[in-house]
Amino acid sequence: MKRFIFALLTVAVGVIVVAGAVLIAQQRQAEPAVLAATVVGTAETPQGTLPHATLELSIYPQASAAVPGPTSGVNAIVAETDQDSWPFYWPSTTLELPAHTLVTMTVHQYDSAGAVYNPYFATVQGTVDGTADFNGMKKPGIAPADVAHTFMIHQYPEGGQPYFFLNVPMEGVAADAPNEANGYPKPVDVTFSFITGDPGTYVWNCEDPCGDSYVQFGGVMSERGWMSGTVTVV
Numbered sequence: 690m691k692r693f694i695f696a697l698l699t700v701a702v703g704v705i706v707v708a709g710a711v712l713i714a715q716q717r718q719a720e721p722a723v724l725a726a727t728v729v730g731t732a733e734t735p736q737g738t739l740p741h742a743t744l745e746l747s748i749y750p751q752a753s754a755a756v757p758g759p760t761s762g763v764n765a766i767v768a769e770t771d772q773d774s775w776p777f778y779w780p781s782t783t784l785e786l787p788a789h790t791l792v793t794m795t796v797h798q799y800d801s802a803g804a805v806y807n808p809y810f811a812t813v814q815g816t817v818d819g820t821a822d823f824n825g826m827k828k829p830g831i832a833p834a835d836v837a838h839t840f841m842i843h844q845y846p847e848g849g850q851p852y853f854f855l856n857v858p859m860e861g862v863a864a865d866a867p868n869e870a871n872g873y874p875k876p877v878d879v880t881f882s883f884i885t886g887d888p889g890t891y892v893w894n895c896e897d898p899c900g901d902s903y904v905q906f907g908g909v910m911s912e913r914g915w916m917s918g919t920v921t922v923v
């Protein structure tokens with residue numbers, strides 16, 4: 690009987706430890722709050738007159754007093770002790786877009802460049818006119834060595850929902866660019882427009898090797914709240 694109780698207790702302790710670890714991991718992995726595009730009116734598009742929505746994001750090279758950065762995900766544990774090495778999209782990576790709408794996104798990009806492995810990710814794909822605007826200059830792409838991050842929306846591999854693919858390279862600021870009052874250099878403002886289709890659930894991520902571990906594709910690269918997120922078309 691003693692032996693049975695001891696075995697039972699051992700199993701119970703094991704269950705509690707595993708459940709606790711899963712709970713903590715889930716909390717650390719929580720999706721950031723939803724950031725929805727704002728409908729601002731209508732616009733003439735190649736698909737006729739559509740609602741027009743806008744969405745604004747920033748990419749910071751590290752957290753600061755002005756920009757606290759994400760607090761979820763395993764990288765938040767690292768960032769607590771190593772505040773200045775993790776880039777992230779801000780204020781959220783959980784994006785919501787209206788269906789059948791012209792969406793204009795503006796990304797204020799504050800990080801310096803690090804070349805993409807595949808030059809394809811330095812090209813603009815899936816925007817209305819095939820270009821993006823970089824600080825006032827419309828371009829179909831940038832040099833692979835000038836990419837700081839990319840914003841790439843794609844489908845879940847299982848498919849079964851409307852096709853959606855978009856890639857926009859985020860141009861880096863000069864490595865020696867002086868910081869301004871907010872502690873960051875003057876950003877490259879990247880603006881681009883695309884048309885959403887039927888409702889669906891997608892993921893997006895960065896394709897520039899800005900993380901750590903295996904070919905710099907670990908760490909923040911696969912982390913929600915940092916360099917990857919979701920796009921829900923509603």
Ligand SMILES: [Cu+2]
Pocket residue numbers: 776837838839895896897898899916
């Ligand atoms: Cu990145």
